Amino acid sequence: MARGKLQQELRKKQPFASPEQEAILNILRTSDVFHNQFGKLFREYGLTPSQYNVLRILRGEGKPMPSLEIASRMVQVVPAITGLLDRLQAQDLIERKRCTEDRRVVYIQITAKALKLLKKIDDPDLCLHRKLIGHLSSDELAELSRLLEKARTSLTTSAEN
Secondary structure (H helix, E strand, O other): OOOOHHHHHOOOOOOOOOHHHHHHHHHHHHHHHHHHHHHHHHHOOOOOHHHHHHHHHHHHHOOOEEHHHHHHHOOOOOOOHHHHHHHHHHOOOEEEEEOOOOOOOEEEEEOHHHHHHHHHHHHHHHHHHHHHHOOOOHHHHHHHHHHHHHHHHHHHHHHHO
């Protein structure tokens, strides 16, 4: 049997143990390549991918948000959201405000400086998305998204049971 492209890339001598293993390793390999490319882009603007994600969430919401709500919307889970927010605040990209009704709740607000920075990143970010998967058709992109969402549902379904 001919070796698949991933098997060649990894210089793996033996076939994968299962199609599931091959598919997951393909996802992880692709994610790593994409993550590295976006990390490189965001570093040019003094941000990490996680910091960019926080700012993107805040800009999209359009109003201050509780820090735990931001954490729940992150693309990648960040165990230390407080440290991440500390670094953004040190760069004057966010402001924190305590809730007057519940002092345990901290609202995070994006600054004008951050909005200006995001505006600079928007076009290069979109170009990188197109560079990485723009060669796929609209139908292929929709199918890829559908399959990845379907793959994740096994986790949410089993977690609920």
